[in-house]
Amino acid sequence: MSFIAKSQRGPVGIGVLIALFLALFLLVPVVKVIYVAFQEAGTGAFTLINFVDFFRSALFRESFYNSLYVSGMSVVVASLIALPLAYFTTRFNFAGAVIIQTLGIIPLIMPPFVGAVAMKLLFGSNGSLNLLLDEWFGLNLPIMEGLNGVIFVQSIHYFPFILINLSAALNNIDRSMEESAQNLGSHGFRMFRRVVFPLAMPGYIAGAALVFIKVFDDLGTPLLLDVNKMLAPQAYLRISSIGISDPMGYVISVILIAFSLLSLYVSLLAMKGKDYATVQKGGGGLSKRDLRPWEKIGCYAVVLFILAIVLSPHLGLVLLSFGTIWSYAVLPDGYTIAHYFKVVGEASQFITNTLLYAGLAATLDVILGTAIAYIVYRTGIPGRKWLDYGATVSLAVPGVVLGIGYLRSFYNVNVPFINEPLATWWVIIVIALTIRRLPYALRACIAAIQQVSVMLEEAAENLGATKSHTVRRIVVPLMSGGILAGFVTSFATASVELSATLMLVSQESDAPLAYGIYEFMQSASGRGPGAALGMIAVIIVGLGTYVSHKIIERTDRRRVAARPVAEEVTA
Amino acid sequence: MTALQTQSSEVVIENLSLSFGATEVLKKIDLVISPGEFFSFLGPSGSGKSTLLRAIAGFGPTPKGRILINGEDVAKLPPWERNVGMVFQSYALWPHMSVARNVAFGLEERKLPRAEIDRRVMEALELVDLVDYAQRRPSQLSGGQQQRVALARTIVIEPRVLLLDEPLSNLDANLRVQMRRDILALQRKLKLTTIFVTHDQEEANTTSQRMAVLNNGILQQVGAPMELYDNPANSFVAGFLGTANILQGAVKSLGDETKFVTAAGLQLPHISAAPDAHSIAIRPQNVHLRAPGTGGALAMAGEVAEVEFLGSILRYAATLGGETLLVDHSHTPGEPVFAVGDTVDVVLDADKFIML
Numbered sequence: 001m002s003f004i005a006k007s008q009r010g011p012v013g014i015g016v017l018i019a020l021f022l023a024l025f026l027l028v029p030v031v032k033v034i035y036v037a038f039q040e041a042g043t044g045a046f047t048l049i050n051f052v053d054f055f056r057s058a059l060f061r062e063s064f065y066n067s068l069y070v071s072g073m074s075v076v077v078a079s080l081i082a083l084p085l086a087y088f089t090t091r092f093n094f095a096g097a098v099i100i101q102t103l104g105i106i107p108l109i110m111p112p113f114v115g116a117v118a119m120k121l122l123f124g125s126n127g128s129l130n131l132l133l134d135e136w137f138g139l140n141l142p143i144m145e146g147l148n149g150v151i152f153v154q155s156i157h158y159f160p161f162i163l164i165n166l167s168a169a170l171n172n173i174d175r176s177m178e179e180s181a182q183n184l185g186s187h188g189f190r191m192f193r194r195v196v197f198p199l200a201m202p203g204y205i206a207g208a209a210l211v212f213i214k215v216f217d218d219l220g221t222p223l224l225l226d227v228n229k230m231l232a233p234q235a236y237l238r239i240s241s242i243g244i245s246d247p248m249g250y251v252i253s254v255i256l257i258a259f260s261l262l263s264l265y266v267s268l269l270a271m272k273g274k275d276y277a278t279v280q281k282g283g284g285g286l287s288k289r290d291l292r293p294w295e296k297i298g299c300y301a302v303v304l305f306i307l308a309i310v311l312s313p314h315l316g317l318v319l320l321s322f323g324t325i326w327s328y329a330v331l332p333d334g335y336t337i338a339h340y341f342k343v344v345g346e347a348s349q350f351i352t353n354t355l356l357y358a359g360l361a362a363t364l365d366v367i368l369g370t371a372i373a374y375i376v377y378r379t380g381i382p383g384r385k386w387l388d389y390g391a392t393v394s395l396a397v398p399g400v401v402l403g404i405g406y407l408r409s410f411y412n413v414n415v416p417f418i419n420e421p422l423a424t425w426w427v428i429i430v431i432a433l434t435i436r437r438l439p440y441a442l443r444a445c446i447a448a449i450q451q452v453s454v455m456l457e458e459a460a461e462n463l464g465a466t467k468s469h470t471v472r473r474i475v476v477p478l479m480s481g482g483i484l485a486g487f488v489t490s491f492a493t494a495s496v497e498l499s500a501t502l503m504l505v506s507q508e509s510d511a512p513l514a515y516g517i518y519e520f521m522q523s524a525s526g527r528g529p530g531a532a533l534g535m536i537a538v539i540i541v542g543l544g545t546y547v548s549h550k551i552i553e554r555t556d557r558r559r560v561a562a563r564p565v566a567e568e569v570t571a
Numbered sequence: 572m573t574a575l576q577t578q579s580s581e582v583v584i585e586n587l588s589l590s591f592g593a594t595e596v597l598k599k600i601d602l603v604i605s606p607g608e609f610f611s612f613l614g615p616s617g618s619g620k621s622t623l624l625r626a627i628a629g630f631g632p633t634p635k636g637r638i639l640i641n642g643e644d645v646a647k648l649p650p651w652e653r654n655v656g657m658v659f660q661s662y663a664l665w666p667h668m669s670v671a672r673n674v675a676f677g678l679e680e681r682k683l684p685r686a687e688i689d690r691r692v693m694e695a696l697e698l699v700d701l702v703d704y705a706q707r708r709p710s711q712l713s714g715g716q717q718q719r720v721a722l723a724r725t726i727v728i729e730p731r732v733l734l735l736d737e738p739l740s741n742l743d744a745n746l747r748v749q750m751r752r753d754i755l756a757l758q759r760k761l762k763l764t765t766i767f768v769t770h771d772q773e774e775a776n777t778t779s780q781r782m783a784v785l786n787n788g789i790l791q792q793v794g795a796p797m798e799l800y801d802n803p804a805n806s807f808v809a810g811f812l813g814t815a816n817i818l819q820g821a822v823k824s825l826g827d828e829t830k831f832v833t834a835a836g837l838q839l840p841h842i843s844a845a846p847d848a849h850s851i852a853i854r855p856q857n858v859h860l861r862a863p864g865t866g867g868a869l870a871m872a873g874e875v876a877e878v879e880f881l882g883s884i885l886r887y888a889a890t891l892g893g894e895t896l897l898v899d900h901s902h903t904p905g906e907p908v909f910a911v912g913d914t915v916d917v918v919l920d921a922d923k924f925i926m927l
Binding site: 194 | 628629630649650651652653654655656657659660661663665666667676677680681724725728
C-alpha cells in the first residue's frame with residue numbers, strides 16, 4: 001500500500017503526462033518498426049525471413065559492409081586529426097592552443113551534408129585541388145571518390161567529439177600520476193604508454209564510439225555525395241520509392257538501432273568503474289613543457305594544415321553561394337549575390353518554417369527537460385528514474401528510424417478538424433525534432449538543477465512558499481542559465497536536422513531549411529541557392545552556439561562569485 | 572624479518588634557491604640530514620616546504636645550488652634517475668592497475684626478473700599488512716589502505732631516501748594518529764632516511780628526531796622538536812610552535828634596573844643574556860592569574876578580558892599595562908574561575924621568558 005503525499009500529486013500528474021508523450025512518440029514508433037521487421041508480409045506471423053532476405057541481397061550486403069567500413073575509417077581519420085591536437089594542448093605550453101580550441105567548435109556549426117557538395121567542388125576529381133595538382137604534377141587524388149568522400153567529409157565534421165573527450169580525459173589526469181611514475185624510475189614514451197595513455201583511454205573510446213554511430217546513422221551526407229550503397233540511404237530510398245510496407249527499410253532500421261545500442265554499450269563499458277578523473281585539490285593536469293623553436297614550427301604546421309582542411313567546407317560553401325558558375329575550374333567564374341535574393345525571395349518559407357519548428361521543438365524540450373529533471377532529482381516518486389532513461393533512449397534511435405516509425409504508426413491516425421493523417425501534418429516534424437533533441441536539453445537541465453542547493457528550496461518552503469511557488473520562484477530562476485543554454489543548443493541543432501525530417505516532409509510548403517538545402521543541391525543550377533540557404537543555416541547554428549557559450553560562461557562566473565557564501569552555508 | 576634492503580643515506584642541501592618565474596620560493600637553504608634520521612619540514616602553507624621536498628625528488632623548476640645524496644649531487648638529474656621514493660599527498664595510485672601492479676611498477680621499470688618482482692611485491696605488501704588486497708583496485712580500498720599501498724609502492728624500490736608529502740592530511744583524525752605510528756615503526760625498522768612535510772606541529776613533534784621550520788622560503792631554524800619549542804630563534808618560530816605572547820619593545824635601563832619595556836609601556840624583568848632583544852616571547856602557561864592582593868611582590872594588576880574553556884585548560888586573555896596576554900591555567904574541577912571584567916594579579920615566570 002502506498003499513498004502519494006499531497007505535495008507530490010502535481011509532479012505525479014506531470015510525470016504521467018510526460019511518460020505518455022514519450023511512450024506515444026518514442027516507444028510506440030520504435031517498437032512498431034522492430035515488430036514489422038520480424039513480421040511476415042502476408043500473415044503477420046513472427047519470422048526471421050526478412051533478415052535472411054536482407055543478407056541474401058548483394059546490394060544490402062554491400063551497403064552493410066560499406067556502412068561499417070565508412071564508420072570505422074571515419075573513426076580512424078578523425079583520430080588522426082584529433083590525437084596531435086589533444087597532445088599539443090595538454091603536454092606543451094603552446095600558444096596555438098586557442099586555434100585548437102576554435103578547431104574543436106568550427107566543424108560542429110555546419111552539418112556535414114551542407115558542406116558536402118562544396119567539398120566535391122574543392123576536392124573532387126575535377127575540383128580545385130585536383131585541377132591544380134594535375135597542372136603542376138600530373139596528379140589526381142581520389143579524395144572525394146565514392147566512399148572516400150563520405151569518410152573525408154564525416155571525419156572533418158566529427159573529429160571534435162574525439163578531440164573534446166580525449167582532451168578532457170588528459171586534463172583530468174593529475175600531475176602526481178605522472179610524477180609518481182617518474183619517481184619510481186619511469187619516463188618518456190614508456191611512461192606515456194603505461195600510465196598516461198591507459199588513463200586517457202576511456203575518454204578516447206567514448207568519443208570514438210560517438211563518432212562511429214553518428215556516421216553509421218547519417219543519411220544526409222551520403223545522399224548528397226550520391227553514395228547510396230549504405231544502410232541509412234537504402235532505408236530512405238526503400239521507404240520513399242517502394243513504400244512504407246516494404247520490409248527492408250525496417251530490417252535496416254533494426255540493424256541501425258542494434259549498432260547504436262552496441263556503441264552506447266561499448267562507451268558505457270569503457271567508462272564503467274573507470275572514473276579516472278584523478279585531479280586533486282590544488283593540482284592541475286599533466287605537466288606542460290615549453291617547445292623548442294623547431295618543435296614550435298612543426299606544431300604550427302600541423303595545426304594550420306588541419307585548420308585549412310577544417311575550414312574548407314565553410315570556404316567552399318561561401319564560394320558556392322556567391323559564385324555564378326563553378327565547374328571544371330579552380331574558382332567560380334564570377335561572383336554575385338543573386339542566389340541570396342533568390343533564396344530569400346522564393347524560398348523564404350524554408351527559413352520561416354525552420355524558425356517555427358526549431359523554436360517550438362526547443363521550447364518543448366526545455367519544458368520537458370526541466371520537468372523531468374525536477375521530478376527525478378527533487379521528488380521521491382517511484383519509477384521517476386525511468387523518465388530520465390526513457391528520454392535518453394532517443395539517443396540510440398537514428399533519425400531515419402524515427403521517421404519510418406512515425407510514418408508507419410501515424411499514417412492511419414487522422415488529426416481531428418484538420419482531416420489529415422498525423423504522419424503528414426507539419427506538427428509531426430516538430431515532435432520528431434523535440435524527441436531527437438530531448439536527451440541533450442535534458443542533460444543541460446539536469447546539470448542546472450544539480451547546481452541548485454536543496455537548502456535554497458527548503459528556505460523558501462520554510463518561509464511559507466508551496467512546492468509550486470518554490471519551483472516557479474526559486475528553482476526555475478536559478479536554473480535559467482542552464483535552461484537557456486539548453487534551449488539555444490536544441491534550437492540550433494534542430495534547425496539543421498535532416499534525417500528524420502527528410503522522411504516526414506510531405507509537401508514543400510511545410511519543409512524546413514535542411515530539406516530545402518537538400519532539394520536545391522540535387523540539381524547543378526540549384527547549388528548556388530542551396531549554398532546560400534546553407535550559409536543561412538550556418539549563421540543560425542553559429543550564432544546559437546556562440547550565445548549558448550556566452551550564457552554558460554556568464555552563469556559560471558556568477559556561480560564562482562557566489563561560491564564562498566555557498567560554502568559557508570553548507571559547512 | 573624482512574629481506575628488503577635499505578640504505579641509510581645522508582642528504583645535504585647546499586645554498587639551494589628556487590624560483591617560479593620571477594617569484595623566489597626557496598632562498599639559500601642549507602641543511603644536513605643525517606643517515607637514518609626522521610626529519611620534518613614544518614611550516615605554514617606557502618612556506619616552501621613542499622617545494623623543497625619536490626626539489627629533492629626532482630620535480631618543479633631546476634633549483635640553483637646543490638642537493639647531495641651520499642655525496643652525489645642529484646640537483647640536475649631527472650626524477651627517474653634519483654632513486655628517492657616519494658609518497659604523494661594524494662597517494663597518486665594508478666586507478667587502472669591493481670594494488671600488486673602498482674607496487675610492482677617501479678621494479679618493472681628496473682627490469683628485475685619476474686620472480687624477484689613478485690617476491691618483493693609480496694614482502695612489501697606484507698610489511699604494510701595488505702597481502703590480502705593485492706588483486707584489488709585502489710578505488711576498492713579505504714583511505715588508510717591506499718596510504719599503505721602508496722608506502723609499499725615507494726619502499727619496494729629500496730629508495731635512498733623516503734619523502735613523505737603531507738601523507739596524513741587526507742585521513743580522518745583517529746586514523747591519522749594510527750598511521751603516524753605505523754609510518755614511524757616502519758621507518759625505525761628499515762632505518763630509512765625519511766623527510767616528512769607537514770604543517771601540523773603535533774605530527775612533526777611526535778615523529779621527528781629533528782625538524783626544519785620554514786617561512787616564506789627561508790629556513791628559520793633547525794633542531795630537535797623540544798629544543799625549538801624551548802629556544803625558538805625568532806618570533807616566527809616561537810609563534811608557530813605552540814602559542815606564545817610576543818611583545819615588541821626594547822631593553823632599557825631604568826634607575827639601577829634593566830627592564831624590557833614594551834611598545835605600550837609595560838615593564839618586564841630583563842634576562843641579561845640578550846641586551847639587544849627587540850621582542851620577548853612568553854608562553855601562556857608561564858603567566859598566572861591570582862586573586863587581587865595574593866600575587867606576591869612581583870605581581871602586576873590586570874583585568875580579565877576573555878575566558879575560553881578548552882577542556883584541560885582555561886585560556887584567559889588579560890590586559891595589563893596596555894598589553895593583552897594569553898594565560899593558560901590547568902583546569903581543576905571545583906576551582907573558582909575568573910570572569911570577564913574581574914581585577915586580577917598577573918604573575919609572570921621571569922625565568923621562562925624567551926628574549927628574541
